[in-house]
Amino acid sequence: MAFTTAKSAYLKGLADGSPFILVIIPFSLLFGLVAVEAGLSVFETLAFSVVVIAGAAQFTALQLMQENAPTVVILASALAVNLRMAMYSASLTPYIGSAKLWQRALMAYVTVDQSYIVSIAKFEKEPQMTVPQRVAYFFGAVTPVVPLWYAFTLVGALLGAQVPDSWALDFAIPITFLAMIAPMFRTLAHVVAALVAVVVALLAAGVPYSLGLIIAGIAGMMAGARTELWLTQREGAKP
Amino acid sequence: MIDTTTLWIIIIGLGLGSFFLRFVFTGLVGDRAMPDWLLRHLRYTAVAVLPALVAPQVLWPSATGGDPDPARMSAAVVTLTVGLLTKNVLAAMLAGAATLYGMLYLLA
Numbered sequence: 001m002a003f004t005t006a007k008s009a010y011l012k013g014l015a016d017g018s019p020f021i022l023v024i025i026p027f028s029l030l031f032g033l034v035a036v037e038a039g040l041s042v043f044e045t046l047a048f049s050v051v052v053i054a055g056a057a058q059f060t061a062l063q064l065m066q067e068n069a070p071t072v073v074i075l076a077s078a079l080a081v082n083l084r085m086a087m088y089s090a091s092l093t094p095y096i097g098s099a100k101l102w103q104r105a106l107m108a109y110v111t112v113d114q115s116y117i118v119s120i121a122k123f124e125k126e127p128q129m130t131v132p133q134r135v136a137y138f139f140g141a142v143t144p145v146v147p148l149w150y151a152f153t154l155v156g157a158l159l160g161a162q163v164p165d166s167w168a169l170d171f172a173i174p175i176t177f178l179a180m181i182a183p184m185f186r187t188l189a190h191v192v193a194a195l196v197a198v199v200v201a202l203l204a205a206g207v208p209y210s211l212g213l214i215i216a217g218i219a220g221m222m223a224g225a226r227t228e229l230w231l232t233q234r235e236g237a238k239p
Numbered sequence: 240m241i242d243t244t245t246l247w248i249i250i251i252g253l254g255l256g257s258f259f260l261r262f263v264f265t266g267l268v269g270d271r272a273m274p275d276w277l278l279r280h281l282r283y284t285a286v287a288v289l290p291a292l293v294a295p296q297v298l299w300p301s302a303t304g305g306d307p308d309p310a311r312m313s314a315a316v317v318t319l320t321v322g323l324l325t326k327n328v329l330a331a332m333l334a335g336a337a338t339l340y341g342m343l344y345l346l347a
Contacts (some may be wrong), residue, residue, distance in 0.1 A: 019329040022336075044250070051254035056292075063247055065241045074249055078268040079256045090264040090277075091284040098270035108262035117285050123250055124282070158250050166347075170302040171311050174293045175318050179331035181293075182322020184286050193283040201291035202298065211245045213291050220287025225279040 006136035009129070015141020016122065021175045022113045024148045027055055030169045033154020034059070039064050042157040047155035053112065053146065055173070057081040083214050088116040088220075095123040095154045099135050107138055112149075115142035189231060193224025298345035 028049065035058075052058055061078040069077075072123025088111055096107065118141040121135055185191050187235040202211030274283075295316040299305040318335030325331065 002267075017333060022329075022332060025249075033258075040246065044243075044246060048250050051250050053255055053259050054253075057253065057257065061253060065246070065249065071245055071248055075252045075256065076301055078249075079252050079260065082257050082260050084292070085257065085260040086263050087284045087288055089261050089266075090268075091281040093268050094278060094281070096265060099288065100267070104265045104269070104292060108265055109258060111261040113289070116291065120285055132308045165302060166343070167304065168302065168339060168343060170296075170300060171314060174296045174311075175314060175332055175335040177289045177293045177341065178318040179322050179328045179335060181286065181289050182319055182331055183326040185323065190283065190286045193287045197287035197291040198294040201294045204297070205295045212295075213288070216291035217284070217288040219284040221280045222279060224283030224287060225276070228279055228282070237323060 004238075005076050006132045009133040010140040012134040013118070013122075014143050015140075015180035016118050016145045017114065021144050021148060022088035022177065023172045024114070024145050025152050026167075027168050028149045028152035029159075031055065031058055031062075031154040031158060034156075035153075035156045036060060036160040038062055040157075043158075044155040044156070046150065046154050047084070050150055053109065053149065054078075055112075055149075080211055081212070084217060085111055087217060090119060092116070094125075095120075096131060096134050096138070099131050103135050107135065110139075110142045110146050112126040112142070112145060112146050113177065114180075117184075119239050121184060180195075187228070187231070189224045189227035192227040193220040196220045196223035310339055310346055313342050314339035 004229050013141065031049065032045055035048060036042065040048070048058055052061075057078040060081050061074050064074040064077055092107075092111070096104065096162045101108070115138060118136070122137055123129065129137070181194065185194065197216045200219040201216035202213060205213065206212070293315075296311060300305060300308050300311050301310075303311075314335045317338040318331050320333035321334040324327070
């Protein structure tokens with residue numbers, strides 16, 4: 001589908017981002033509940049979500065605070081969990097690098113797994129999109145995610161009771177990510193990248209400060225890039 | 240109890256650090272050209288990082304203390320399969336959630 005205006009790109013982003021509402025609500029509720037349970041005030045809990053806006057890193061920090069880990073260790077660990085955001089930033093740069101600085105800054109603030117993955121899939125599939133359309137699409141995709149992240153952190157903090165383990169909310173994120181990854185296996189190189197990343201992630205699960213994730217991510221990216229080169233060369237060698 | 244000063248140092252430090260990580264390339268590189276080899280690697284960011292993030296949570300979920308859990312594992316397989324077959328994120332998520340709760344109910 002070709003876009004005619006930035007507005008239609010925004011609306012398409014909004015539609016493509018809306019399935020995440022189902023995941024963001026339970027996940028942010030859970031953060032609110034767990035934070036208040038850990039002794040944070042309602043205001044502190046909400047501030048945490050608004051300032052940091054990174055679910056997995058927030059949970060990591062909260063857990064380490066409860067274990068009385070040194071402040072430097074808490075910051076390093078939680079930022080390591082968020083290191084993938086630097087990879088996302090690099091991967092978005094060819095598509096939105098020429099957008100206005102304030103737009104890039106605002107997009108950086110709302111770069112989360114959901115907005116990144118929906119947008120990058122779209123940008124790759126439709127390279128003819130203009131930069132303003134890409135920016136509009138990105139903000140569309142993030143609109144159903146970020147306000148709900150704040151709102152339901154607050155609701156969770158106000159409810160302030162513990163969620164029963166039987167709700168299995170821990171698995172909301174893995175399910176979303178798997179659902180988002182599946183349509184991205186477009187070439188053999190994508191499949192190889194994912195398989196290598198998974199194997200390395202499992203082998204490196206014991207590496208401290210969540211750095212196993214980064215090692216696995218880089219290994220997967222290298223495997224994907226090598227496969228792509230190999231496929232192109234083989235294609236070129238054909239008569 | 241968590242010390243208030245420590246908490247605010249962490250909130251603000253994590254906020255600044257996370258923003259920097261998200262802005263480092265889009266902000267500092269901007270529209271300068273990046274080398275081909277780097278772009279070739281960046282094409283596989285999402286498809287490498289997300290499976291790496293999910294794989295340990297599927298095999299060793301923290302909710303079960305790290306023990307493999309048939310309900311979570313089947314939910315993962317169903318989500319991925321439905322996603323591959325339909326290319327529909329919402330359908331895959333719903334199928335995965337239904338499998339998770341169905342299996343948890345049956346295994347309880």
